[in-house]
Structures are given as C-alpha cells and as structure tokens.
Amino acid sequence: MKLQTILNKIDYTTLQGDVQVNIESVAYHSGLIQQDSLFICLEGTKRDGHDYIAQAVMKGAVAIVIQKQVGLEFVPDDMTVIQVDDTRHALPIIASQFYSHPSQAFRLVGVTGTNGKTSVSHLISSILQYTGRKVGTVGTLGNRINNEDIKAYRTTPTTPETVDLQASFAAMRDQSVTDVVMEVSSMGLKNKRVLECQFDVGIFTNLSQDHLDDHGSFEDYKESKLSLFPMCPYSILNIDDPFASEFIGATNGSYETYGIENKEADLNATGIKSDEKGVHFQVNHKEFQNDVYVPIPGEFTVSNSLAAICCCLHLGLDIEDIIEALKHVKGPDGRLQTIHSPEGYTVMVDYAHTPDALEKVLLNLSPIKKGNIFVVFGCGGDRDRGKRAVMGEIASRWSDYVILTTDNPRSEEPASILADVEEGMQAPGDYEIIEDREEAIQRALSMAEPRDIVLIAGRGNENYQEVNGSKRSLNDFDVVERFMNQHTSTIKEG
Ligand SMILES: CC(=O)N[C@H]1[C@@H](OP(=O)(O)OP(=O)(O)OC[C@H]2O[C@@H](n3ccc(=O)[nH]c3=O)[C@H](O)[C@@H]2O)O[C@H](CO)[C@@H](O)[C@@H]1O[C@H](C)C(=O)N[C@@H](C)C(=O)N[C@H](CCC(=O)O)C(=O)O
Ligand SMILES: Nc1ncnc2c1ncn2[C@@H]1O[C@H](COP(=O)(O)OP(=O)(O)OP(=O)(O)O)[C@@H](O)[C@H]1O
Ligand SMILES: N[C@H](CCC[C@H](N)C(=O)O)C(=O)O
Numbered sequence: 001m002k003l004q005t006i007l008n009k010i011d012y013t014t015l016q017g018d019v020q021v022n023i024e025s026v027a028y029h030s031g032l033i034q035q036d037s038l039f040i041c042l043e044g045t046k047r048d049g050h051d052y053i054a055q056a057v058m059k060g061a062v063a064i065v066i067q068k069q070v071g072l073e074f075v076p077d078d079m080t081v082i083q084v085d086d087t088r089h090a091l092p093i094i095a096s097q098f099y100s101h102p103s104q105a106f107r108l109v110g111v112t113g114t115n116g117k118t119s120v121s122h123l124i125s126s127i128l129q130y131t132g133r134k135v136g137t138v139g140t141l142g143n144r145i146n147n148e149d150i151k152a153y154r155t156t157p158t159t160p161e162t163v164d165l166q167a168s169f170a171a172m173r174d175q176s177v178t179d180v181v182m183e184v185s186s187m188g189l190k191n192k193r194v195l196e197c198q199f200d201v202g203i204f205t206n207l208s209q210d211h212l213d214d215h216g217s218f219e220d221y222k223e224s225k226l227s228l229f230p231m232c233p234y235s236i237l238n239i240d241d242p243f244a245s246e247f248i249g250a251t252n253g254s255y256e257t258y259g260i261e262n263k264e265a266d267l268n269a270t271g272i273k274s275d276e277k278g279v280h281f282q283v284n285h286k287e288f289q290n291d292v293y294v295p296i297p298g299e300f301t302v303s304n305s306l307a308a309i310c311c312c313l314h315l316g317l318d319i320e321d322i323i324e325a326l327k328h329v330k331g332p333d334g335r336l337q338t339i340h341s342p343e344g345y346t347v348m349v350d351y352a353h354t355p356d357a358l359e360k361v362l363l364n365l366s367p368i369k370k371g372n373i374f375v376v377f378g379c380g381g382d383r384d385r386g387k388r389a390v391m392g393e394i395a396s397r398w399s400d401y402v403i404l405t406t407d408n409p410r411s412e413e414p415a416s417i418l419a420d421v422e423e424g425m426q427a428p429g430d431y432e433i434i435e436d437r438e439e440a441i442q443r444a445l446s447m448a449e450p451r452d453i454v455l456i457a458g459r460g461n462e463n464y465q466e467v468n469g470s471k472r473s474l475n476d477f478d479v480v481e482r483f484m485n486q487h488t489s490t491i492k493e494g
C-alpha cells in the first residue's frame with residue numbers, strides 16, 4: 001500500500017522523501033522490521049523507539065514515523081521521514097488503514113474488567129459457535145478463529161498491540177468470521193491499542209485491585225477501563241460491582257445491567273445451586289424466566305453466564321438456543337479446571353492472580369468443600385506489589401493450608417516476592433514456603449487426603465515460567481499429571 005494512503009486519516013509533516021513509496025508492513029518494534037517496512041517510533045516506559053532508527057535503516061525500512069527529531073543522522077536521503085504529534089495515537093489509525101478497517105466486517109464485542117474477561121469471552125464465543133456462527137476470539141488464550149489458533153501470529157499480550165490486533169482482525173475478515181469477542185485490558189486501553197476498533201458491544205465484569213504498577217494509581221486504572229464505554233453503542237454492565245454507577249455513567253448509548261445481588265438488574269439470577277461440576281440457576285428478564293445449567297464450577301460462572309446471555313441476546317440469538325448451548329460449554333483452559341485423583345482428592349488448576357479472584361474462588365469452593373482446602377500459589381514479579389500481602393492474607397484466611405511458591409518471577413528475586421506475600425499470611429503453622437513450583441505442587445498433592453481439594457492458582461494453562469528474561473517450560477497440569485502417573489492413573493475433566 002502507498003504510504004500516502006496509509007497516512008490518509010492523520011495530520012503529518014513530510015520532513016523528507018516520497019509519500020508515494022510502497023509499504024509492505026508496519027513495524028512498531030525494531031525486531032519486526034522487514035524489507036519495505038514502515039517503522040513507527042514510540043516513546044516507551046523503558047526504551048525509546050527513536051533510538052532504533054539506525055536499525056530500521058539497516059533492516060530495510062523505507063519510511064519512518066517520528067514524533068521528535070532525534071536519530072535522524074542515520075537516515076539516508078532517499079528514506080521517507082514523517083513527523084506527527086503523537087506516534088502512539090497515530091499507530092492505531094495507521095494500522096487500521098493499512099489493513100482496510102477489518103473490524104467493520106464483523107460484529108465486535110469488547111470485554112473489560114479486572115477478572116472474568118477470558119471466562120466471559122469464552123462463554124460468548126462457545127454459545128455463538130454452538131449456534132453455527134463463525135467466531136473470532138482475541139485474548140489471554142490467544143487469537144483464534146472458532147477453536148483454531150491463527151497460526152501466522154506470534155504470542156501477543158491479552159490485548160495485542162494495535163498492529164498485531166488489526167492483522168488478526170484482517171485474517172478473521174478474510175475467513176468470513178461473523179462475530180469477534182475480544183478481551184480489552186486496561187493497558188490495551190491506556191496504550192490506545194483498540195482506538196480504531198468499531199465495537200458493537202462493550203461488557204464490564206468487575207473492578208478491583210490489579211496493575212497498580214503500570215497505572216500508578218487505582219484511579220488511572222479505573223479511568224483506563226472506563227474509556228472503553230464511550231466507544232460502544234451498546235453496553236452490558238455488572239450492577240453488583242461497587243463501581244457500576246461510574247461505568248453506567250461512561251456509556252454513550254443504550255445499556256443493560258446484570259447481577260445476582262442487585263434485583264434492579266435487567267437480567268438477574270435466582271435459585272443458585274452450585275456443585276463441583278457446575279451451576280444451576282434461574283435467569284430472570286422482563287420477557288422470560290428460564291432454568292439454566294452451566295457445567296463450569298464456581299459461583300462466578302453465574303455472573304459470567306448472565307453477561308454472556310445478555311450479549312448473545314443482543315447479537316440476535318433466542319434465549320432457548322442460548323440455554324441449550326450453555327448446557328454443552330466446556331470451561332476455558334486453566335480456569336478452575338478439575339482433575340480427580342483415584343485416591344479421592346480433587347485438584348483444581350486455576351488462573352486467579354488478583355486478590356478478588358483468589359477470594360472469590362476460595363469462597364466458591366467453601367460450599368462444595370468436604371475435606372481440607374490446600375492452596376498452592378505465588379505472585380508474579382514486575383507486577384503490582386501491593387496485591388501480594390493481600391493475597392497472602394486471603395489464602396490463609398479461606399483455606400486450611402497454604403504452600404507459597406513462585407509464579408513468574410520475571411526480573412525479581414523469588415525470595416523477595418515470597419517475603420512480600422508472607423507479610424499477609426496469618427497462622428504460621430498453616431503454611432510453608434517451597435520456592436520451586438513443581439516441588440510445591442508435589443508437596444500439596446502428597447499431603448492431600450480423600451475429599452480434600454488442592455487449588456493450584458495463578459498460572460492456569462501457562463506453559464512457561466519467566467525467570468530473569470528467559471522462559472523455561474512449566475505447566476501446572478503437566479506437573480499434576482506427572483505426579484499422578486507416578487502414583488496412579490487420572491481422570492481429567494474439562
Ligand atoms: C506496560 C506496557 O503495556 N508496555 C507496553 C509498552 O511498552 P513500553 O512503553 O515499556 O515500551 P518500551 O519497552 O519502553 O519500548 C519503547 C518502544 O521502543 C521499541 N523498541 C524497544 C526495544 C527494542 O529493542 N526495539 C524497539 O523498537 C518498542 O517496540 C516500543 O515501541 O509498549 C510496547 C509497544 O507497544 C508494548 O509491547 C508493551 O507491552 C508489553 C508486551 C507488556 O508486557 N504489556 C503487559 C503489561 C500488558 O499489556 N498487559 C496487558 C494486561 C494483562 C491483563 O490484565 O490481562 C495485556 O493486554 O496483556
Ligand atoms: N466474574 C468473576 N469475578 C471474579 N473472579 C472471577 C470471575 N470469573 C473468573 N474469576 C476468577 O478469576 C480467574 C481469572 O479469570 P479470567 O481468566 O477469566 O480473567 P481475566 O480477566 O481474563 O484475567 P487476565 O487479566 O489475566 O486476562 C479465574 O481463574 C477465576 O478464579
Ligand atoms: N494478565 C496478567 C496475567 C498474570 C498471570 C500471572 N501468572 C503472572 O505472571 O503474574 C498480567 O500480565 O499481569
């Protein structure tokens with residue numbers, strides 16, 4: 001595509017070169033530059049893209065977009081140099097134009113909130129697929145069309161950087177996807193990754209402490225999440241959340257609410273019954289009342305299902321079809337997934353990595369508890385330090401025995417993360433620290449007796465542990481399976 005066409009919708013100054021130059025790809029990181037790339041220089045928190053201009057030249061970029069005139073001594077005379085006021089703001093506009101605005105080609109649902117984004121997205125996409133729609137999903141579990149990963153793309157964050165996102169959308173459009181459900185993270189919003197997305201529906205699940213490291217304050221975190229809703233013509237909001245009224249205030253079109261405790265909700269649930277395998281409830285709306293069964297454990301499944309039901313109704317499905325589809329859903333990978341040991345204890349591998357999620361999951365287990373609850377967990381490094389002691393306190397309060405271990409330490413010392421978590425722990429006799437996660441899981445499994453539950457929280461289906469910039473293979477399910485294979489055979493459930 002000609003650079004001039006790519007720049008069609010932004011204000012810019014051409015410092016040198018030809019805007020008729022042909023561009024084969026858009027790169028926001030020096031590692032992604034190829035022959036005939038356009039390189040966009042972003043100022044980051046640690047690095048500055050303007051420092052990579054010499055690399056861009058070497059790797060074959062034919063044009064660069066800058067926001068300040070530094071590093072230009074490396075630029076040859078025939079390279080096109082474009083200046084804009086704010087490259088981070090220009091990037092989504094450029095990316096969307098480069099891929100010819102793919103999000104206009106399908107219905108787009110954005111799900112935000114501290115917890116439950118993957119779970120709600122997964123429910124919506126499962127229901128839509130069950131009724132025959134071709135569905136794209138973008139989120140923590142990857143970028144998929146129906147259940148297949150979009151192969152060409154590298155691993156991206158929950159909400160991919162805008163160029164990767166628009167590229168995924170383009171693949172979805174090219175394969176005639178009808179509906180796309182995406183997780184919209186606070187950093188995705190703050191870094192303008194979703195700026196050019198044409199949303200049809202916005203969903204708010206809940207808001208509690210997380211990512212205070214990246215945002216600096218809870219207020220900034222909340223403001224980022226709120227910024228999704230002015231972009232959505234229709235919104236669905238969890239009215240049970242203490243911040244619901246602020247999110248309602250941020251909407252810019254019609255909206256509906258869902259809730260369990262708040263009976264004012266447009267969609268609410270009554271008669272909730274929960275067991276180890278799933279949840280039963282009655283869904284109530286002004287136009288219908290129906291019994292629902294969802295084979296995913298945890299009371300938050302009720303709340304997540306209400307959001308999904310509301311969304312699927314808006315996307316044109318009948319309530320009967322939605323309820324039928326829900327009976328057949330499988331839980332998302334690594335979210336409260338159950339493994340029964342032949343000895344009679346139960347292992348649950350889960351992704352709770354925030355105080356609210358950990359507390360909810362432990363409270364959800366209380367009613368189905370028949371023996372002791374063991375928790376194996378740790379906290380990620382280079383992430384919100386403030387949540388560590390709070391999670392320690394919650395784990396020791398709501399379980400019988402805790403084994404404190406490593407999550408993804410990243411650049412931090414594991415022992416110092418563990419010390420932060422330990423500050424919140426209560427009864428010293430009821431926990432121990434085993435830094436090596438595999439050993440910690442083995443220890444919990446060897447202590448478990450029939451009817452006990454071992455909750456392994458924080459990493460879900462993550463396949464790698466990030467230590468000091470390198471990734472080593474580690475998956476909590478594999479550890480459990482290895483342990484059980486050495487002892488007996490297992491029965492694994494979705
Ligand atoms: C905190 C955060 O969001 N960081 C994002 C941000 O990084 P940054 O501002 O620190 O960038 P930087 O490292 O200082 O680099 C500045 C610029 O130099 C460029 N650069 C840098 C190094 C180099 O060798 N070459 C090069 O060109 C970078 O591409 C960037 O354009 O801008 C980068 C480029 O757009 C992003 O890749 C990076 O996300 C990284 C992958 C990240 O880990 N983000 C996490 C925190 C994240 O976004 N998580 C959310 C939330 C998870 C959830 O709640 O579910 C998510 O959506 O996954
Ligand atoms: N509605 C909910 N409220 C609170 N906790 C929930 C809810 N739904 C799921 N959880 C808990 O939170 C964990 C993470 O859920 P999920 O992966 O859906 O969240 P997420 O918002 O996608 O997280 P991330 O920010 O990492 O992408 C689950 O494993 C479960 O323990
Ligand atoms: N989206 C979250 C995932 C955290 C998962 C946990 N295992 C960790 O590494 O802290 C984040 O990047 O903060």
Ligand SMILES: [Mg+2]
Pocket residue numbers: 117118119139140141158183
């Ligand atoms: Mg997620």
